[in-house]
Amino acid sequence: MTEKKELILETALKLFAEHGFDTTPTSQIAKEAGVSEGLIFRHFTNKEGLMDAILAMSEERMARHVKSIVALAEPLAKIHATIELPVKLFSEEREFWKLQFSLKWQKKYRGQSYRPSGYYLELVEVITDAFRQLGYAEPEKEVLLLVMLLDGLSNQLMQQPSEAFIEQTLSFLKSKYQQNKLKS
Amino acid sequence: MTEKKELILETALKLFAEHGFDTTPTSQIAKEAGVSEGLIFRHFTNKEGLMDAILAMSEERMARHVKSIVALAEPLAKIHATIELPVKLFSEEREFWKLQFSLKWQKKYRGQSYRPSGYYLELVEVITDAFRQLGYAEPEKEVLLLVMLLDGLSNQLMQQPSEAFIEQTLSFLKSKYQQNKLKS
DNA sequence: TAGTTTTGTAAGTGATTACTCACTTTTAGT
DNA sequence: ACTAAAAGTGAGTAATCACTTACAAAACTA
Numbered sequence: 001m002t003e004k005k006e007l008i009l010e011t012a013l014k015l016f017a018e019h020g021f022d023t024t025p026t027s028q029i030a031k032e033a034g035v036s037e038g039l040i041f042r043h044f045t046n047k048e049g050l051m052d053a054i055l056a057m058s059e060e061r062m063a064r065h066v067k068s069i070v071a072l073a074e075p076l077a078k079i080h081a082t083i084e085l086p087v088k089l090f091s092e093e094r095e096f097w098k099l100q101f102s103l104k105w106q107k108k109y110r111g112q113s114y115r116p117s118g119y120y121l122e123l124v125e126v127i128t129d130a131f132r133q134l135g136y137a138e139p140e141k142e143v144l145l146l147v148m149l150l151d152g153l154s155n156q157l158m159q160q161p162s163e164a165f166i167e168q169t170l171s172f173l174k175s176k177y178q179q180n181k182l183k184s
Numbered sequence: 185m186t187e188k189k190e191l192i193l194e195t196a197l198k199l200f201a202e203h204g205f206d207t208t209p210t211s212q213i214a215k216e217a218g219v220s221e222g223l224i225f226r227h228f229t230n231k232e233g234l235m236d237a238i239l240a241m242s243e244e245r246m247a248r249h250v251k252s253i254v255a256l257a258e259p260l261a262k263i264h265a266t267i268e269l270p271v272k273l274f275s276e277e278r279e280f281w282k283l284q285f286s287l288k289w290q291k292k293y294r295g296q297s298y299r300p301s302g303y304y305l306e307l308v309e310v311i312t313d314a315f316r317q318l319g320y321a322e323p324e325k326e327v328l329l330l331v332m333l334l335d336g337l338s339n340q341l342m343q344q345p346s347e348a349f350i351e352q353t354l355s356f357l358k359s360k361y362q363q364n365k366l367k368s
Numbered sequence: 369t370a371g372t373t374t375t376g377t378a379a380g381t382g383a384t385t386a387c388t389c390a391c392t393t394t395t396a397g398t
Numbered sequence: 399a400c401t402a403a404a405a406g407t408g409a410g411t412a413a414t415c416a417c418t419t420a421c422a423a424a425a426c427t428a
Contacts, residue, residue, distance in 0.1 A: 002405070022206040026386060036407045041387060043405090098289075104339070105286035106204060141356045144340075151339045152332025155288070172325045186375070210416060220377045225417060227375090 005043050007033045013054050017095035020102070021051060058100055059117050061093065066119040075130035079146070079177050082127055086150050087166055090157045101154055134179070149173065189227045191217045193241075196234050201279035204286070205235060242284055243301055245277065250303040259314035260363060263330070266311055267357050270334050271350055274341045285338055318363070333357065 011033040015024045026047055030037040044050040065088065069081045089097045124143055131139035153169070161169075195217040199208045210231055214221035228234040249272065253265045273281045308327055315323035337353070345353075 039406055102289035105289055144353065148336025148340060149332055151336035155335045156332060223376060
């Protein structure tokens with residue numbers, strides 16, 4: 001990976017997240033990266049290839065996070081770590097995950113490059129088990145509920161809320177999942 | 185509203201929901217509507233004007249639903265009706281709401297045409313009150329949680345789940361909000 | 369029915385776009 | 399140092415796009 005190739009990737013990520021894939025011309029990417037437009041196509045074949053390369057980074061990054069959650073011993077700790085996941089993703093690589101989430105709604109990337117990754121499925125399994133261990137009556141449904149909740153949380157995070165809001169929301173969510181709670 | 189004008193709106197809605205705003209050429213809209221391309225601009229000035237006209241319909245439709253929820257007497261009934269809202273929206277006008285939700289992620293329509301409508305704010309107020317009446321300790325936070333949950337549910341509904349899945353999920357969600365539950 | 373407005377069309381137009389190509393420069397292996 | 403491959407450039411190009419314009423048909427109004 002040459003320096004300029006990496007620069008193209010970073011710039012494209014930034015611009016795609018900011019303006020969207022379709023509304024970001026390759027000419028602009030080249031210009032802001034300080035690179036000839038032709039180089040983009042030398043390295044990534046076409047515009048979609050550029051997007052695919054960006055998407056490929058997603059798997060790796062998500063893998064790190066999922067691994068660290070799976071490694072936790074306590075089932076409750078796993079659930080709490082999962083709740084924190086969206087916030088962590090957005091604080092680390094805001095542009096990247098913004099793009100990632102917006103893609104879910106685009107037909108082109110549904111079912112193709114953006115299919116649920118293996119790590120996502122692993123996380124679901126692990127959390128299902130965590131709910132089971134905690135004595136929840138319907139662990140599969142609880143996971144679905146948690147997934148929906150985190151989707152919604154990501155939605156909130158898109159709007160750049162304050163640190164205080166995030167803190168508050170997070171602890172409220174966690175308070176919903178505690179040892180001494182009803183598990184009907 | 186002439187027949188052809190309405191035809192343009194319907195066709196544009198369908199295509200925008202299917203392929204996205206930026207990736208749907210006005211030429212295709214005209215072609216599928218069986219209308220000359222120029223007529224689109226006669227009626228809606230430009231492509232964005234067409235989108236705005238579609239968006240304008242959103243307020244009216246949402247208004248109907250919110251009004252019927254607000255009219256309910258029991259606070260718990262209000263909450264359950266709110267839970268059912270996304271499913272109702274998607275079953276009635278799938279394409280329309282798909283477009284609506286995908287717009288949230290597009291910079292162009294965040295904060296502009298797609299700002300939280302008055303009806304949304306009214307619903308939030310009403311549901312906050314419902315939670316308060318039910319004795320929940322932090323009604324404002326409960327509403328936020330419910331909003332996130334329904335965002336996530338809408339996400340699920342995008343993937344065209346089975347009737348059985350919807351039924352199951354809905355009743356599970358409702359079971360989380362019941363009179364005899366903990367209200368910490 | 370004459371006149372005016374509205375609705376509709378077909379054929380453009382200039383700008384923009386993703387992508388190519390012929391070419392030069394840099395890098396790396398021997 | 400020689401050479402071949404890889405990295406990089408910049409000037410195209412064909413296609414597509416949103417939008418315009420000149421004009422005709424239809425619908426309303428008097």
